[in-house]
Amino acid sequence: MIVVGVDIGSTTAKAVVLNESATIWSAIIPSGNSPPSAGKEVFALAVKNSQHTMEEVSYVIATGYGRVSAEFANKTVTEISCHGRGANYLNPATRTIIDIGGQDSKAISLDEHGKVIDFMINDKCASGTGRFLETAAELVLRVKLQDLGTLSAKATDTPNISSACTVFAQTEMVSLLATGVPVENLVAGLHRAVAARVSSMVKRIGIKPTVMMTGGVAKNSGVIAAFRKELNIDVVVPTNMDPQLVGALGAALIAQEMAKNGGTGRV
Amino acid sequence: MFDTANPTAGLLDHLDERLAKELALIAEAKQKGQKVIGYFCPYLPEELILAGGMLPVRLAFGGELESSVAGEEYLKAYSCPVSRSCVGYQVTGTNEYYNMVDAFCVTQTCENIKHVQEYLEKRFTKPVFRLGLPRTCDSTRSRPQSIEYFKGELQSLRAKLGEFGGRPIRDLDIRRAITLCNNIREKLRFIYEYPDQRHTLLDWYDSFRITQAGFLVKRQDYLKELELIERSIIGRKPPVEDDGKVRMLLMGSMLGIGDHKIPDLIKETGGKIVTDNTCTGISNSRKNVTVFGIIGDTMEALAERYLYNVPCPCMTDLDRRLKRTSMIIQDYAVEGVIYYNLKYCDNWRTEYPIFKDYLQKELKMPILLIESDYSPSDVGTIRTKIEAFIEMIRGI
Numbered sequence: 001m002i003v004v005g006v007d008i009g010s011t012t013a014k015a016v017v018l019n020e021s022a023t024i025w026s027a028i029i030p031s032g033n034s035p036p037s038a039g040k041e042v043f044a045l046a047v048k049n050s051q052h053t054m055e056e057v058s059y060v061i062a063t064g065y066g067r068v069s070a071e072f073a074n075k076t077v078t079e080i081s082c083h084g085r086g087a088n089y090l091n092p093a094t095r096t097i098i099d100i101g102g103q104d105s106k107a108i109s110l111d112e113h114g115k116v117i118d119f120m121i122n123d124k125c126a127s128g129t130g131r132f133l134e135t136a137a138e139l140v141l142r143v144k145l146q147d148l149g150t151l152s153a154k155a156t157d158t159p160n161i162s163s164a165c166t167v168f169a170q171t172e173m174v175s176l177l178a179t180g181v182p183v184e185n186l187v188a189g190l191h192r193a194v195a196a197r198v199s200s201m202v203k204r205i206g207i208k209p210t211v212m213m214t215g216g217v218a219k220n221s222g223v224i225a226a227f228r229k230e231l232n233i234d235v236v237v238p239t240n241m242d243p244q245l246v247g248a249l250g251a252a253l254i255a256q257e258m259a260k261n262g263g264t265g266r267v
Numbered sequence: 268m269f270d271t272a273n274p275t276a277g278l279l280d281h282l283d284e285r286l287a288k289e290l291a292l293i294a295e296a297k298q299k300g301q302k303v304i305g306y307f308c309p310y311l312p313e314e315l316i317l318a319g320g321m322l323p324v325r326l327a328f329g330g331e332l333e334s335s336v337a338g339e340e341y342l343k344a345y346s347c348p349v350s351r352s353c354v355g356y357q358v359t360g361t362n363e364y365y366n367m368v369d370a371f372c373v374t375q376t377c378e379n380i381k382h383v384q385e386y387l388e389k390r391f392t393k394p395v396f397r398l399g400l401p402r403t404c405d406s407t408r409s410r411p412q413s414i415e416y417f418k419g420e421l422q423s424l425r426a427k428l429g430e431f432g433g434r435p436i437r438d439l440d441i442r443r444a445i446t447l448c449n450n451i452r453e454k455l456r457f458i459y460e461y462p463d464q465r466h467t468l469l470d471w472y473d474s475f476r477i478t479q480a481g482f483l484v485k486r487q488d489y490l491k492e493l494e495l496i497e498r499s500i501i502g503r504k505p506p507v508e509d510d511g512k513v514r515m516l517l518m519g520s521m522l523g524i525g526d527h528k529i530p531d532l533i534k535e536t537g538g539k540i541v542t543d544n545t546c547t548g549i550s551n552s553r554k555n556v557t558v559f560g561i562i563g564d565t566m567e568a569l570a571e572r573y574l575y576n577v578p579c580p581c582m583t584d585l586d587r588r589l590k591r592t593s594m595i596i597q598d599y600a601v602e603g604v605i606y607y608n609l610k611y612c613d614n615w616r617t618e619y620p621i622f623k624d625y626l627q628k629e630l631k632m633p634i635l636l637i638e639s640d641y642s643p644s645d646v647g648t649i650r651t652k653i654e655a656f657i658e659m660i661r662g663i
Binding site: 068077078080081104108117118119218254 | 412620627647648651653655656658659662663
């Protein structure tokens with residue numbers, strides 16, 4: 001039995017294909033300007049990667065903000081439940097999830113069975129999201145997004161970027177650059193600003209170990225380091241899987257259970 | 268004639284038709300010299316307006332972006348959307364009910380509504396009668412003093428309304444108005460709880476519509492409408508089977524007439540509101556005004572009823588509201604609480620962590636904070652939040 005989880009985010013669309021023996025295939029593509037077609041595309045691509053055919057797929061769950069337009073899905077489930085399920089599967093000791101995606105950040109609290117018991121979504125502004133790092137890296141610091149982690153490791157000092165607003169934080173960085181602050185120090189400051197912003201939300205739902213970070217921003221080792229410092233607790237990232245795929249993996253796992261239950265029953 | 272599959276079909280048609288005629292009827296009454304008194308908060312005893320032979324209209328409108336933005340011309344952009352709309356309707360002139368008002372009665376509750384009063388008076392030069400309110404505390408020491416003060420304020424409002432209406436307000440007229448309003452409250456309670464709180468024939472969305480119609484429709488006629496609804500539901504059996512939807516309590520900021528973004532999203536995502544604890548909902552019919560016999564003090568009776576019945580965080584004890592909330596949760600077998608916070612309605616927002624702690628720890632009750640305003644921009648994320656909340660309660 002083949003099932004698929006499709007996570008259509010604001011920046012990227014992700015899909016995970018699962019078979020009975022829990023072998024995982026995946027695909028990631030940019031969402032572009034049409035999340036509905038990106039969802040369809042990444043779904044087909046992941047199935048192709050798995051060497052299976054579309055006809056073999058017995059159940060599909062769509063998640064992410066583009067889930068509403070995923071007509072190919074048997075059911076839609078929110079990102080919250082999917083990240084919870086995915087993180088629990090990858091590391092059953094997970095009690096707290098920090099997920100930073102392209103346009104929002106989430107904090108999820110799990111109980112010992114992996115059930116979601118509380119969550120928060122920051123949707124007020126772009127600070128503390130992937131977009132914040134992306135615009136700062138590309139428009140102000142002129143460095144590549146994927147280099148932020150290695151750059152911040154070389155920092156000799158961490159300047160304070162105090163503004164919570166993406167636009168004003170950039171203004172602040174421009175002034176710091178003008179005073180001669182090296183780029184790598186600014187990147188470290190940027191990471192600390194993101195970690196501080198998101199940590200205040202995580203603290204509201206309570207931090208219980210193990211803390212796992214998921215989403216695209218979890219690929220940035222500098223942000224992970226900043227979170228460890230800010231929360232004063234170890235923060236882990238999935239070791240055997242791209243952290244960006246955790247939501248799609250959770251969707252696939254839920255799809256597997258639903259398919260077993262005949263596609264209707266509650267788990 | 269009676270559709271068993273949909274037992275409530277058409278039940279509110281008559282009321283809706285009446286509501287559609289309301290503006291024309293008010294205009295007609297005004298032509299004959301009757302005065303229209305507009306007010307906002309449920310701390311204001313309508314009985315005084317009715318006793319003075321005037322028409323009370325509760326201007327609890329909400330959900331309209333245009334007026335809330337128009338209000339920014341005077342109020343701060345970070346004043347709550349309710350207050351911005353109150354002023355905004357004066358700017359836009361698009362709300363016909365506001366346009367009918369001859370004088371406003373404004374209770375001195377939160378800072379926002381106080382500013383509304385100031386602008387109505389100073390900038391829009393409307394007659395405004397203020398009603399002072401004591402911050403209430405449940406201690407036995409302060410209660411008599413609070414009642415005494417509020418009674419004095421009611422006396423003074425009674426005098427001003429009498430003067431404005433052209434005749435002093437007699438005690439007999441107040442008694443009659445109390446009887447009318449009590450009858451309305453009793454009918455509303457009957458309709459909501461027929462036959463019991465868990466299996467009502469009308470869902471919350473219907474009862475909310477019925478309640479809010481009562482803010483506008485001429486009260487004597489409104490009572491007749493309620494009697495009509497009551498007569499047509501007696502004998503009908505509500506559906507008792509569980510529809511599987513998550514039973515929600517909606518509490519928090521004012522949910523005005525027209526502000527249905529959150530209730531709609533709850534419905535769309537597979538939840539259902541079974542009751543509310545807001546100042547525009549069921550609390551309005553909760554308690555009668557009790558005058559003791561023919562020598563009983565009507566003003567004291569009004570003060571007692573009105574001072575301790577509104578779930579407003581800026582006026583009342585937190586402990587009282589926590590207790591009330593847990594009672595509602597038990598009575599209605601609530602499975603999840605949606606805590607609605609209109610942006611910049613500071614009192615509700617500030618108290619949220621306490622409510623959350625109390626509900627989660629003491630009652631093991633899931634609670635979700637929704638902060639919103641009258642703009643449609645956040646519909647997507649709010650939908651995700653409510654969906655995730657339902658998944659959390661039910662399991663996926």
